[in-house]
Amino acid sequence: MDEFNTEMIKSLMQTDPAAAAACIKEYLEKKNNTPxxxxxxxxxxxxxxxxxxxxxxxxxxxxxxxxxxxxxxxxxxxxxxxxxxxxxxxxxxxxxxxxxxxxxxxxxxxxxxxxxxxxxxxxxxxxxxxxxxxxxxxxxxxxxxxxxxxxxxxxxxxxxxxxxxxxxxxxxxxxxxxxxxxxxxxxxxxxxxxxxxxxxxxxxxxxxxxxxxxxxxxxxxxxxxxxxxxINLEVINKKKKSLQSQIKYYASSSAAGAAVPVPGLSIAVDLTLIVSAITTFVVGLRLDVKSLRKLAHSTGVPVADLIEVITSSLAAVEITPALVMKCLGQLGSVVALMAGEEVSRFIPIIGIPLAMGLSFAGTYKSLNHILDMLAEDAQRVFKRALGLNSSV
Ligand SMILES: Nc1nc2c(ncn2[C@@H]2O[C@H](COP(=O)(O)OP(=O)(O)O)[C@@H](O)[C@H]2O)c(=O)[nH]1
Ligand SMILES: [Mg+2]
Known part of the structure; x- marks a missing residue:
C-alpha cells in the first residue's frame, strides 16, 4: 500500500486485528525503504x-x-x-x-x-x-x-x-x-x-x-x-522528529498484533515490533555499538568515554526482547497510561477497540519516552565526540 489506507485499516482492526497489524507493518517497511x-x-x-x-x-x-x-x-x-x-x-x-x-x-x-x-x-x-x-x-x-x-x-x-x-x-x-x-x-x-x-x-x-x-x-x-x-545537533533532532512521527504506526500495529503481556504495562503488546522500533531508533541515531566504535576511531575519543555519557540502557547494546521487557517494565510505573492528545486523536481515526487502545497508549507513550532518552544520548555522544577533537 502506497498511502496509509485509514479506512481499510479501520475495518480490519474490527474484524482481523492481526491482518491490520501486518498491513501497518508493511506500510512502515515500505516507507522506510524508499530508494x-x-x-x-x-x-x-x-x-x-x-x-x-x-x-x-x-x-x-x-x-x-x-x-x-x-x-x-x-x-x-x-x-x-x-x-x-x-x-x-x-x-x-x-x-x-x-x-x-x-x-x-x-x-x-x-x-x-x-x-x-x-x-x-x-x-x-x-x-x-x-x-x-x-x-x-x-x-x-x-x-x-x-x-x-x-x-x-x-x-x-x-x-x-x-x-x-x-x-x-x-x-x-x-x-x-x-x-x-x-x-x-x-x-x-x-x-x-x-x-x-x-x-x-x-x-x-x-x-x-x-x-x-x-x-x-x-x-x-x-x-x-x-x-x-x-553532522550536527540539528540533524540529530530532525532524525528524532522523523522517528517520532512513526511511533503511532508502531504502537497501533503492536497493539493489534498483541502477544506478550509486559509486566507493569498490564496489557499485551507485540514485543517483536517494539524491539524493531527501538532498534530503528538506536541505529538511526547512531547509538549502536558499531557506529560508536567508528565514531571513537575517527575522533580519537575512546569508545568508553562515549559510552560514559549514555544514560539509557538501550544504547550501545544489542536490543533483545528480554532487555526491552525489562525496560518497559520499569517504564510502566513511570509512564502514565493516560492517553495524550495525539493518542486520543489517533485511536478513533484508526479504529482501535478500547482494550487495544489502552495497550496502544502504553506502547505509544513508552516508545516516545525511549526515543526522547535515546535522542538525548545521541546529542551527548555528539558533544563528547566533538569536544576533544574536531573530526566526526
Ligand atoms: N585532504 C583531503 N584529501 C582528499 C579528500 N577527498 C579525497 N582526498 C584524497 O584525494 C585522493 C583522490 O581521492 P579519490 O576519492 O580516490 O578520488 P576519485 O578518483 O574522484 O574517486 C585520495 O588520495 C584521497 O585521500 C578531502 O576531502 N580532503
Ligand atoms: Mg574513485
Missing part, C-alpha cells in the same frame, strides 16, 4: 570515492569502501549502498574526461534516469567537462550540485604560507573563484558547496544537506535524513 540513488561524478582524483565512503560513515580503509587514490580504468558506474540503509545508494561514476563521449552520451550510458540527483565534485575550479555535464544534466531535467572538495588541504596550505591567515576569508575566496569560473561558462548564479570529506560536519556540507532536504520530493527526504551522518 534514493545519488550519482557522484567528477574528474579522476577529485575525491568522489572518498566522499562516498565518508558519507556512508566509513573510512577509505574499511571493508566495502570504494577504492580510492587509483586511476580510473573501467568505464562503469559502481553502486555503493549505505551499510545501514541499503535503499540509499551512492553511485561512483567514472570521470567523463576518461572517455571520449559527449556529455549526453555519457549520461545515457550511466543510466541517468535512475538518479535522484547528481553531485559534481572538483578539487580545483570546475572545468569544461564539469560544465558540459551540468548542462546536459539540466537538459535531462535532473538536479545537480557543485561540490568543491578537499577544503581541509586548501586551508592547510594557505595557513602555511600566510602570517595573518583568516579561514572565513580563504573560504570566501575559494567559493568566489569557483562561482566566477562557472559564471564565465554561462551559469547565472551557481551555488558551490565547499567540503572536506574527512570532516563532513564542517564548511558547507550541512548546508548541502539543508539544500537537498528542501529540494528533494517529500517521500525521499526521510531516506536522505536517516542515511546522513550525525
Amino acid at each position: 534514493l540513488n545519488i550519482a557522484i561524478t567528477g574528474e579522476s582524483g577529485a575525491g568522489k570515492s572518498t566522499f562516498i565512503n565518508y558519507f556512508r560513515g566509513m573510512t577509505n580503509n574499511d571493508e566495502g569502501a570504494a577504492p580510492t587514490g587509483c586511476t580510473e580504468t573501467t568505464f562503469e558506474s559502481s553502486p555503493y549502498p549505505h551499510p545501514k540503509y541499503p535503499n540509499v545508494v551512492l553511485w561512483d561514476l567514472p570521470g567523463i574526461g576518461t572517455t571520449t563521449f559527449p556529455a549526453d552520451e555519457y549520461l545515457k550510458k550511466m543510466g541517468f534516469e535512475k538518479f535522484d540527483f547528481f553531485i559534481i565534485i572538483s578539487d580545483t575550479r570546475f572545468r569544461e567537462n564539469d560544465v558540459k555535464l551540468a548542462k546536459a544534466i539540466q537538459k535531462m531535467e535532473k538536479k545537480f550540485y557543485f561540490v568543491r572538495s578537499k577544503i581541509d588541504s586548501d586551508l592547510q596550505n594557505e595557513k602555511r604560507g600566510k602570517k595573518n591567515f583568516n579561514e572565513e576569508e580563504t573560504l570566501k575566496k575559494i567559493r568566489e573563484y569557483c562561482i566566477h569560473g562557472l559564471q564565465k561558462e554561462g551559469f547565472e548564479s551557481p551555488q558551490v558547496f565547499l567540503i572536506s570529506s574527512f570532516d563532513l560536519h564542517l564548511y558547507d556540507f550541512p548546508l548541502l544537506h539543508e539544500t537537498l532536504d528542501r529540494e528533494l520530493p517529500e517521500h525521499k527526504r526521510r531516506a536522505l535524513l536517516m542515511a546522513m551522518p550525525n
Whole structure:
C-alpha cells in the first residue's frame, strides 16, 4: 500500500486485528525503504570515492569502501549502498574526461534516469567537462550540485604560507573563484558547496544537506535524513522528529498484533515490533555499538568515554526482547497510561477497540519516552565526540 489506507485499516482492526497489524507493518517497511540513488561524478582524483565512503560513515580503509587514490580504468558506474540503509545508494561514476563521449552520451550510458540527483565534485575550479555535464544534466531535467572538495588541504596550505591567515576569508575566496569560473561558462548564479570529506560536519556540507532536504520530493527526504551522518545537533533532532512521527504506526500495529503481556504495562503488546522500533531508533541515531566504535576511531575519543555519557540502557547494546521487557517494565510505573492528545486523536481515526487502545497508549507513550532518552544520548555522544577533537 502506497498511502496509509485509514479506512481499510479501520475495518480490519474490527474484524482481523492481526491482518491490520501486518498491513501497518508493511506500510512502515515500505516507507522506510524508499530508494534514493545519488550519482557522484567528477574528474579522476577529485575525491568522489572518498566522499562516498565518508558519507556512508566509513573510512577509505574499511571493508566495502570504494577504492580510492587509483586511476580510473573501467568505464562503469559502481553502486555503493549505505551499510545501514541499503535503499540509499551512492553511485561512483567514472570521470567523463576518461572517455571520449559527449556529455549526453555519457549520461545515457550511466543510466541517468535512475538518479535522484547528481553531485559534481572538483578539487580545483570546475572545468569544461564539469560544465558540459551540468548542462546536459539540466537538459535531462535532473538536479545537480557543485561540490568543491578537499577544503581541509586548501586551508592547510594557505595557513602555511600566510602570517595573518583568516579561514572565513580563504573560504570566501575559494567559493568566489569557483562561482566566477562557472559564471564565465554561462551559469547565472551557481551555488558551490565547499567540503572536506574527512570532516563532513564542517564548511558547507550541512548546508548541502539543508539544500537537498528542501529540494528533494517529500517521500525521499526521510531516506536522505536517516542515511546522513550525525553532522550536527540539528540533524540529530530532525532524525528524532522523523522517528517520532512513526511511533503511532508502531504502537497501533503492536497493539493489534498483541502477544506478550509486559509486566507493569498490564496489557499485551507485540514485543517483536517494539524491539524493531527501538532498534530503528538506536541505529538511526547512531547509538549502536558499531557506529560508536567508528565514531571513537575517527575522533580519537575512546569508545568508553562515549559510552560514559549514555544514560539509557538501550544504547550501545544489542536490543533483545528480554532487555526491552525489562525496560518497559520499569517504564510502566513511570509512564502514565493516560492517553495524550495525539493518542486520543489517533485511536478513533484508526479504529482501535478500547482494550487495544489502552495497550496502544502504553506502547505509544513508552516508545516516545525511549526515543526522547535515546535522542538525548545521541546529542551527548555528539558533544563528547566533538569536544576533544574536531573530526566526526
Ligand atoms: N585532504 C583531503 N584529501 C582528499 C579528500 N577527498 C579525497 N582526498 C584524497 O584525494 C585522493 C583522490 O581521492 P579519490 O576519492 O580516490 O578520488 P576519485 O578518483 O574522484 O574517486 C585520495 O588520495 C584521497 O585521500 C578531502 O576531502 N580532503
Ligand atoms: Mg574513485
